Amino acid sequence: MITEKLLSVNQKIFCAFVDLEKAFDKSDQKRLYKSLERPEICGAGPGPDQANTVAFWRGLWSEPVNHSEGPWTEVVASQCASITPMDPVIITPDDVAEAVRRAANWKSPGLDGLHHYWLKEFMVCHAVLARQFQEALNQRSLPSLFTTGITHLVPKDQVTTDPSKYRPITCLPTIYL
Template identity: 85%
Template sequence: MTMKCRLLESNGAKVSTAGCATGHSSAIPAWRRRIEERIAKARALIGRLICFRSGNNRPIIVRTVRMAFAGTNVSLSQQDITQKLTERIDDLKQRIAAWGKRIRRYTERSTQFNQNRLFQSDQKRLYESLERPMVSGTGQATPNQADTVAFWRGLWSEPVNHSEGPWTEVVASQCASITPMDPVIITPDDVAEAVRRAPNWKSPGLDGLHHYWLKGFTVCHSMLARQFQEVFKKVAPKPLHYWDHSFGS
């Protein structure tokens, strides 16, 4: 623990006292507070420069503009003062963007660090924090299920006729010599091998079952294999002759 000595003036005499610096540090780093203050001052300066450019000649505005161009050869009475104001405003905006990007990089890195540390200590708490709905400050109401379904159905369910170009015939001719892939068959042994490598007590999915129970209940491996096989058949790519027919149409 470090000791911090301070000099206090009491009745004209300097008295040396020692005190422990045990105060808690702020959650926001000092450098970030300084950058936020710079951003606030730069935004205020941009506002006054814009006011002066639009014709506001109030004394406080003029004084601020002169301070902004202090140390330069820019005079408020010169012909290209509007261009100089625009350049100064753009420079301040670029500085604000750079400062804001630095704060965002720190925030993202801090969030990743905290999530990694929480993952090592309490995975359940981490997943709960990730699944917690984000609070939006826009004030817009969340669309209901009917509107959402109608929106996406209007995009994906309506038939669309596309006119393919000649490049499709070239691709079809190049794919004609490709040997079709052998059908993939998922067996209970494949399920058992996949479950064997999974962590026992990792956060479960929607079924609520941990991998520990899936490892022990070997009787369900055949059922899982059949279900995975059905899913694979539904999402499996079309055979080559289907694409040949599509490209030729």
């Protein structure tokens, strides 16, 4: 009798655990989509030759691009001409603090290597960042640090020796907030 009750309770606990695990898998979208995209560990073999990889990606990134401006750009420009410009934006340390507060702590950082966790903790930086953001806004140009990132090549499938079988993922600095 006691053994049967223990087995019943054990079974109920196990079922509850399985249900919780399934619910967690559904709520953790990042893990769910990664498991759907790459059900097996991909890229377990040797990597591509560095010279071949550089040659392949340089061929894609170094070629000049010739964009054709269609007539639609003139239509959009004429439609936007009637829009009244917005008032000047003033970025305050409180704005930076609020943006940092909402940011994920451990997102993969770019060249700066700075995680949001540290920006949250070092509040003295908020005033400096607000001033630098304001300067960038006033000058209408971004520092190259904002647009330069670290590119990781993630294998698309099991063929890891072919440079064309990699997906480039670039991590920009997390300071973008």
